[in-house]
Amino acid sequence: MKSLAVDPAVHVADKFALDDSARGLRTRRTRALLWLTLIFWGSNLVLLTLGTALSRNPHLLELTGMRVVATVAGLGLCFLIHLLLRRPGLSTTRKRLIALVIVAPIAAETFAWTSFFAEASVEPALRSVQITGSAVIRTISFWTWFFLAWSGLYLAVTYSFDLREEQQRSADLREREHVAQLRALHSQINPHFLFNSLNSVSALILDRKVEQAEEMVGKLARFLRLGLAADPTEKIALAAEIGLQRAYLEIEQLRYSDLRIDISVPDALEGARVPALILQPIVENAVKYGVAGAPPPATIAIDASAEGSQLILKVRDSGKGGGKTGTGIGLANIRQRLQLIYGAENADLHAGPVADSGFEVALTLPLELA
Known part of the structure; x- marks a missing residue:
């Protein structure tokens, strides 16, 4: 017996329900990406520190401290890549991949030099190392693949949550369409009933x-x-x-x-x-x-x-x-x-x-x- 007029409060409630659902997915996606990045860089730090420890390097603590600094720099570079990939202009996978091909070598070289100078500040042996073109290319190549690997996992996680968000949005739209259909069908009954009832009242009045x-x-x-x-x-x-x-x-x-x-x-x-x-x-x-x-x-x-x-x-x-x-x-x-x-x-x-x-x-x- 309801009219087709829409209660604004219902729409506001529906909007908040959808917003809460979407916000929950975004929160879980952010948490997943954060853990992915921390595990990725944390594993790299642990492996490098373990290698230094096994080599019995006397500057283990100093090198570990500098690698922590370098790791923080790497996390900052990943955050910048994250901001880049979230730009509206990079909405397709193809555009994101092209951007990564361009940005990954830059990030790799930036991190490689940051890491080298950080470790050289506490490791005298590194200061006397002769820097050759082939060594630079090997180092940049290694870190380029490192950043590309992280970016690939990042895109995979992002795509997974984007897909779930789209599925949830579609389900919400189907549910709202379902409710609208039910209300439309229900409204087709009401005028018919009211007409019959009022017609009955009118007939009784005419019959006095x-x-x-x-x-x-x-x-x-x-x-x-x-x-x-x-x-x-x-x-x-x-x-x-x-x-x-x-x-x-x-x-x-x-x-x-x-x-x-x-x-x-x-x-x-x-x-x-x-x-x-x-x-x-x-x-x-x-x-x-x-x-x-x-x-x-x-x-x-x-x-x-x-x-x-x-x-x-x-x-x-x-x-x-x-x-x-x-x-x-x-x-x-x-x-x-x-x-x-x-x-x-x-x-x-x-x-x-x-x-x-x-x-x-x-x-x-x-x-x-x-």
Whole structure:
């Protein structure tokens, strides 16, 4: 019974939910990249220190200190590469790879000279080393591959989280589309019901049945109050759904005094969860095509039963209204709602005449007990 007007508070809540989800993924991605970088550079520091220790170098502590300084410089270079790769202009993998091919040798040479001068400041043997072109090329080549290896792992982790973020965004969009479809289908029911109810009130007024008209307005207000509280995207207890339909049929009983109502729901199934107002268009059709214009008495029966893990809901009318079945729009809407909520393989709808000249609609859906 909700209008199509969108509550801004709902949109704000949805936005914060999506933002929180995206923020959580970004936080995990940042944490993963940080640990990757620390492990990468920490392993390099440990291996170099272990090699120096095994060589029994007397300047082990001093060299270790300078390598820590160099490692911090390397972490800074990685952070600069991180900032570069996050630029909007490098949104594709191809552009990122081209940027890495250009930047990695520069970062490698910068780190190589930083590391060399840091170690040479405490290792006298390094000060007398003759720097040749081949040695420079070998060193830069080694550190270039080092930075490329880190960048490759960085891109792999980033791509993994980007993919998960895209999947989550798609899932959020599908969920929002799903909710919008349910609300649209639900809104198609409401104008039809309101038109019928107000038309009934108008007919009573024209017949000068003022007291019955006032009683119908009161019952209509009660039904609207109950219906407005029912969210079409949520499930309610079967007892509440039956209460809504009983309130509706009480309205119609004021117009059709011969209408008899037979409702049978076992106590064990009253707490079963069903989509809100799922029976409403079926009961409306039963009144419109099974009761209106029919000779008395007219009967509408609603019953519920369980078969294994399935809940069976049936609405049957006496079928004395000329055998009309309507356009089928209402039943099509119900079938679509069931498919959206439960999936086509988990819920079904069957409708057709029965042996005693009546008409029956049966819903089969998963049994969900509260």
